[in-house]
Amino acid sequence: MVQGSFKIAIVGSGPAGLSAAARAAELGISHVLLEAESWLSNTIYRYQKGKHVMAEPDVLPLRSPLTFTAGKREAILEAWNSGTAALGVNIAHRARVSAIGGQKGAFTITLDGGDTLQAEAVVLGIGLQGNLRKLGCPGEDLDWVQYQLDDPDEYKGETIVIVGAGDAAIENAIALADNNKVYILNRRDEFDRAKPGNLSGILKAIEDGKLTCLYNTKPVAAEDSPGGKRLRVATNDGETELAVDRIIARLGATPPRAFVESTGIQFPSKDPNSVPAVSAQYESNVPGLYIIGALAGFPLIKQAMNQGYEVVEFIEGRTVEPADTPLLRDKFAVLPDITDIEEALATMQRRVPILKPLTPLQMREFMIDSDIRAPADGEIIFQLNDYTDTFYSVVSGTVEIEVDPADPSKRFTLGKGEFFGEMSLISGRRRSATVRAGNQCVLIETPRRSMNKLINSVAAVKRVIDEVFLRRIIQGKIAPTLPPEEIADLVSSAEVRQYRPGELLFSEGDAGDALHLIRKGSVTVSREIGGKDVVLAYVPAGQYVGEMALVSDLPRSATARAAVATETIRLDGVAFKELMMRRTQVRDRVQEVYRSRVAQNAVAQARPMGDVLEFMMSQGLGEATDVLLIDESLCVRCDQCEKACSDTHGNVSRLKREAGPTFANLHVPTSCRHCEHPHCMKDCPPDAIKRAPNGEVHITDACIGCGNCERNCPYGVIQMGIQSKTKPSLWRWMLFGGDEPGRYHPAKKDKSAKKATKCDMCKDLDGGPACVRACPTGAAMRASPEQFVKLYRGGR
């Protein structure tokens, strides 16, 4: 029972709210901390026992009356419990807020159960986790129905029903199946929400009989009957009953958005990932209502705690230099004239239009992730064909883009406020041109992940980048010499289309109504020959398909199909033909591509490689940049490749020679394909997976061993392992036996945490990939898709 009137009411006792309450208590301000559960920091409380909690970013100083260092979940919670007790924080447990009304100076907070309390200011620190969804049927609150699984090894010999079909449900089910009889209840007939790794894992477990899946099944009631615990379920064939010991429901959480919106706070877009905009003082669009922590877009514990401290200072009317200002000052060190960071950030936002829609906090975050560069006049920023994927904004001065690789003097200038590097960011391919710094050039260089985060959270940024990308790629690929006005019609006719793997762009015989510029992914071109679809060509991102029908006015002469998830820019045929009529150079250029493609197709048909190309496409060639291939007619199965990999990479081999599919004599061992848009990068908490300038996708020491990449890789090429620095001596092995180099596995004794390991194409070794260099017979080789097509067509 909480009632009364407070200066500050803090909702949610996560790191942000807890820190705010602690600061208020420290200053002796009247406050209340409202927490829905019976303990503090529910999200961290729910972490698996003994979980190691990180304190990123390392460089950021902590500013809070409470302590926080990286360590075990238990130690952190204990420190917070004793810290809040010592400071005398006024905590109200089991106080779930159902409504917030009123205005600055006089908010009314209503709790579940009808209690109300008053506050002058409200701080929302409720995070994004939301409330866990319950079973939604009678018995959902029984003590043997749980919504969390801390330690799968706690349960042995039980009959457990897992309800849900998401990643958490699958991971729990597979982990429990080792020692228990497990059922997994799926409302639908497939696991379409799961990550690929979990999907194949659960399907295999079901096939192997490790656990039983009940598809199209819903729980109806959980009951304690005289015969024991029972779960009644409804299937397509009617109701039935299961005798169980435990039910674990993993049904996700209801996002707090609806509640937040009910308080009057606005979200910038419908995107479920978007968060409300807040001022530099963390104030939302509702005056007096502050948002801190993950809900404000800051998911890291340390940031959240700092904001808790700062928000109380702001409410008290004091100004605080944000904790990240020293970091920003370091970023601006390359520009010695700048002293006022706030002012400098604001100037940058004024000068660079795509940064305008960012909130001040987003801007700070963006700059902490980015680097400011002031390259000398003429310095190369990146080279044509580099594999870097950072994004650049021009703050002042100019950059020169070399348009024609054959003639470096042909240049195109970008000035203040413009940006570049978006092609590699979107297509995942090599840099399409060399860029040099011009006079007085100052740039912001932003890593891929931060840029993608921005694109996904700020709709205006995405729109501007997409528009510029569109204009530039159309101009670059079709009319490099024409002024932008000439192609305006064509650009406005363009639309972005998305295709699933295997989906058709167009079919042989269709009327040719459009040209497709491939923006992301890749496409195979095939033709029906002798009643069979024969793949003639592979077309990667950055090129176009469909020009033949437009040039010749005949129906489509071939079928184009997305090899992987693909995005194309569809250019309308009519606008395109008009441009060709008007401008002979466009027609000449397209006709040149057309002629070379006709010639290519003739070669392809004379030397068909359809089946092997199709096989390779099924192995991810369509999104690969480099694949390890073994010619089995040469391979003497000596495993030199594996041994070389292991010996040069801390005794953990990143390739399995024997595993992987074979077609005719071509074997694709389990080894990284270095995808254009690496699946492994998608969900890496410490952002430890990087792409090196030559295209190698590699994992840095920042890996925390969470295993997300291993699960996300559709090709199963990432292993969790423990690398060791010691290597056995070759001579000792030759003379006295013992551990052989390349076959040494000391990891078994090592108890340190496993980290993700994958092929890095030996980027740190001279001479290229060790697997290929160690192959005695020439069976192993690495090839890009283009090289593969060339080699296997015999056109060396």
Added chain:
Amino acid sequence: MAQTPHGSFLRHRGYRYLKLGSLLCIICILAYWAHDPADGPNGGSWLGYTLGTIGALLIGWLAWLGVRKRRYGSTMGTVKGWLSAHVYLGLALITVATLHTGFQFGWNIHTAAYVLMLMVILSGVFGIGVYARMPTLITENMGTSDRETLIDEILDINQQALKLADPLGPEVHRIISRSTERMRLGGGLWAQLFGPLPPGRRAIDELRKIVADEESAASAKVFDPQSSTVMFMAGELSQAKKRGEIAEKSRQLMELIGRRNALIVRVNRDIQLHAQMQIWLYFHVPLTVALLAALAAHVISVFLYW
């Protein structure tokens, strides 16, 4: 060896080492032909010493392949290049060493070293042969699968068969468990090289007999003209049905065992092909060690008795 886009070690860099080896042979033969020592061609002439030195250096370098191929971080050429050179220069060694002998042979350590060298080279030539032939045979036998998967499948079928056999009475159970116990994958060197005996047909034959018995029993009883009462008929009918089921399950078992045996044959063939592909190394390497010892003895003795 078939033309492949990957490029075999034999064709490395447009047969660079074949050309180099041939050149070495031609120079040695020309020198031998031109050279006319007073006491006839022998290892003690200046040409003899030169050829001997070249030969000894070559042998040392050829043996060094064993070290180089395990130095995985080495950037001194590729192992493929080394192997290519190893093959062609190893073959050239026959010419160099033979000319070095001056065709003087006897029952001594010198000729012993020469013979050992020829044996090493011969085993190597055999190696080239199997390396050219076996990889394709292994792929053809395995298809798209691999050994581990097949073994898993075999063990899986054994489990299934035992499960299926359980309700069919002790006799069938005995047949199946004996058959699983007796199955052989791989084995000693002999079994690996020449293949273990193929899985026996005994289990299948016995099962077939059971199927036949049960089927005939099932059909015979139903149409027994002696059985007159309804009750008796009903009992017999259910008996017949049961026997029919036993026959049906036994037939399934036969199929399972047959499928398993086919897999066993494939796995054993894989083991056999691997063994045949690698056995030569068990001669080539120890003979090389023996050759190095004999060569050392040969060199030391020549200098001692000079």
